[in-house]
Amino acid sequence: MSTLVLALAAGAVIGLALGALGGGGSVLTVPALIYLAGFTPAAATTASLIIVTATSATALYAHATAGNVRWRTGALFGAAGIPPAIGAGTLAARVPEAVLTAAFAVIAALAALVMLRPSRSGRRPTPVGPARAAGAGAGLGAVTGFLGVGGGFLAVPALTSVLGLRMRAAVGTSLLVITVNSLAALVARTGTHVPLAWEVIAPFTGAAILGARDGKHLAAKLSGPTLQRIFALALLGVAAFMLTDAIR
Template sequence: MSTLLLALAAGAVIGLALGALGGGGSVLAVPALIYLLGFTPAAATTASLVIVTATSATALYTHATSGNVRWRTGALFAAAGIPPAIATATLSARVPEAVLTAAFAVIAALAALAMFRPPATERQPRPARPARAAGAGAGLGAATGFLGVGGGFLAVPALVSVLGLRMRTAVGTSLLIITVNSLAALTARAGTHTPLHWAVIAPFTGAAILGAWDGKRLASKISGPALQRTFAAVLLAVAALMLADALR
């Protein structure tokens, strides 16, 4: 299969996951870029930030038109993540590839295990503790910058548990945070001279954006918990393969 077709197919699958699950799908972008399209771990995490930024911004628009974004809350949460995102994005280019692959495998495994859990219980919004909110935002920014993941699987639970947002609002607000953090990390990586293979990234991103729209329709036809568990199982298997590869 040609590189273009592989990029389109991988992008479509990841977009479907993003659209159907509302978060976590982008974590498959890095292994797809490494094992299907021949990217190095450093190049894959940078390319993933391009894909995550574009798809998150598109999804953010759709959620904003539905009134599901808490702009002020999201901006404050994202602000705490910008410095760590920039710092870890710069650090990532200097880390050995095996270490980067192993770290990504661990995060992917944690994301998969989180998806096996029942959804968090919605509660009434409440004033957040600034220290907890800042800590959660900083942690998400660090993961985004270092590993090139969107972090929806981390942001949504944090917004529900730390800020008490309802699930729909948490998903919409997380997209604002992910877009800002990914853009900050991508800007920091612009000075690392990591190559961006646009002939692959552009079709991959386009297919992911289109797939996300179809993912919403897929979610309405398949049981949400069943879909989430299936994706979690695939992600856990990918994480195990990546960890084995890093430890060889």
């Protein structure tokens, strides 16, 4: 199967994940670019930020028109994470690749376990204060910068469990956080001069954007708990794969 076909297929799946679940895009994008398209880890990380930024912004627009974005919470959450993400990204450059991969797998598994916890029926959303949103965003930004991903797979659990948002509001708001964090990380990498294969990145991004549009419609048809279970199981699968790869 050609690299172009693989890029189109992977992009469509990742777009569905971002549009329906509000995260998981960068978790899936980096492995897809490395194992399917033959990118180096450095090139895959940078290319992933390009793809996820464009796809998240597209999915964000769709969720915003449906009223699923909590702009104040998302802006505080995303802005607070930018400085820690930059600092942690500098630290990550000095850590062995296998250690980063293992840390990524552990964080993904923990996030999945949080999402699998039974939710209390009839629970009202907790009022979100600026300090709480900023603190959670800074912590997410640090982890995001260290692992070199958009952070959506952590943003959704944080927004639901830490900040008390409903699942659909968390999905839409997480896309704002992903867009902000990914764009900031991408700008910080502009001076690295990593060679990028645009003949793969462009169709990958296009397929992801189209998939994100369909993912938004999928999200409207599924209940919040169902989305949580799908998201959590996907995270566990990614975590297991990456941990196995790290310890080989």
